[in-house]
Amino acid sequence: MTRSRPAHLFKIAWYRSWIIRVALVCILLLGIGFCLNFYFSLKSFDAVTNISFSDEFEMSLDEQLDEYKKLRTYYRKLILDQVTMQTMTHIPKTKNDVNNILKKIQIHRYFDPENMIVRDAMIRGRNVQWVNGDTIKIFSFSAKLGNMHIKEKYSRLESVKRRRKIIALKLKEDIKPSLILSHTIVILVCLILIVIAFIYSARQYKSRTDELITGLQLWSNDEDDFRFHGDWPAELGLIARNFNHMADEVHRNRQKSLYLEKMASWQTIARKLAHEIKNPLTPIKMLINQLNRSYKGDDTKFQTLLNSSHDIINSEIESLKTLVDSFSKFAKLPQPVFKLNDLVKTATQTIELYRSAYPDVKFELNNHLENHNYVFDSNLLAQVLKNLIKNAAEAQKTDNQIVVDLSLDKKTLCVHVIDSGPGIPEDIQKNVFEAYFTTKHTGDTHGMGLGLAICRKIAMDHQGKISFFSKPGKTIFKLSFPNHLESTETTSTKHKEETLS
């Protein structure tokens, strides 16, 4: 199926599309949410930094550092006094003496006595004095104290204080702007990605909806053969598939209606023709008989002419009568009566009718049905089989095999009539179901071309269809109709009972 676009397409602008509006609102809310979240995060950041970098905090750190220094001063004084006391009684002569003096002091909270370096040193000043923070002069020696715990604590706290100071100094001009910028970039990238994804999806969706609307518009503007093709997503795909199904259904129904209208007009013509032709035939026959009987003369030539004319005219009258009968039959096709019948028996009986008429044709019945009984009109179906079998036999009277195949395909009954005749030429295949179209001029239809038209009508009455495939050597006619037709027997029986009462 092909489609063409008209000059003007009906489109909905993207901002009027309901789903795009909803998506835009969602994105807007998302964006606002992001921004609000960011704003409040900044506020909380400010609050936390105010707490963390407040002056009170710095003052507390300074106070703690001062406390350590005071403790140091206290311990240094203590050590100085104790060393002085120790050396008052015994002046150290060797490094060992100095070691022992310091070990006796046992101020281990200040320093580790196992970790001292004692040296000879000539330093001016008092006998016992602090040279610097960790070195004490004891007479002619100096002792460097190691592992001073308070100093370690002081250094750790001071390192924290320094780091805090740097961060506090850099907070406003560097850290905060960098944080804001980093988070803003992340948020912007997220929003941009969301917007890109939205635009892409919206464009896809919009193009599909436009196609959908255009397609519906085309179809409603009498482009019956329009169908949706390709891979459609989700709900739009469902709409497209259902539309295609519906359009196919409408097309079939339209074709059926057209055909039935044609059939009806053909039948009307046939009825009128039959009536018009039939009426004069009897008087013509009577007159010609009377004429033949009336001549009593002795002109042998004239008598011979009269006799042969009488025979010819009577023969033509009989042909016309046959024609009229065919028209009448076609015009008076009965309404189908659906009731439970044996399909296999109907097929078998029909085949038997033609077996003797065509002795050189091989007939075969293939039954693939488990159940034989279905609802259909046996007379009409028999007529279809007769027409199809007769056509097949007439196509090739010798070396021909005709197979009637009965099968059930899901819920559809299929009757195939297969012959090995010469086939139907391609150039006339499209006309075979048309009324009055024929290529045969023999048999009792005598080229009326009504047989297949009648078969098609009967197939439609059975809510089915008839189709064919033909090539030289093989022609298959297929009649298919549902296996679940409703029986009209009860209705007609009731009608009979009411009439009788």
Added chain:
Amino acid sequence: MRFIFPWVLSCLLTTSLFAQYKTIQGKWTKINGQQFISASFLKHIPKDQIDIIQSGFSTFTRIEANLPKGESYVPLHFMDCTAIYDTWDEFFDVVKLSPKQKSKKVNSLNKYGDFCLQYLIPLSSAIKPLIGTNSKLPATVLIEQISEKQSDNIRNWLVQQQSPLIQNLFSHMLGKFKLEKQLKFAILLPSSLPTNSKKKPQSTNIGTSK
């Protein structure tokens, strides 16, 4: 006549360029028999910088003055100095890098200022004509605290506190963590040449020491 032109030029330069610069009075100082114009910058360093110096951060200072030459300036010598204040033992460990390398330990801020923040201009033939002309020499004091290593440590610590998603971006945005300040001054040259009498070198004992 030959002094008029430099006088006019210096006046012009003074009014147009130095309007926003802080002026420091240069004073005569005699060191080892040689006369110098000394300018002490300690009391003009902002309090927050002093606070940072005394917090124990390693500090690098560079002082540079410029001499007017024609319509432009030529740099005089510069003075580089580094110092670390040991808060535990309360002393400055100072190293002068230029003009002559020297190191010492001082125990007060004023002594640190005398050592590192006092710029000495020798009385040269280029300076002499400017004396008494109310001339000002533009000077720049650059103070850089926190060493590269320390700066990187603190920076990395800060970056690690962020979420993994944002660490790289934040690190890129953050830049260097150096504390740097550049201060511009104008050294007002003395109004007259020094007398031949021996005078005690004027030192600037300004600022508080802990």
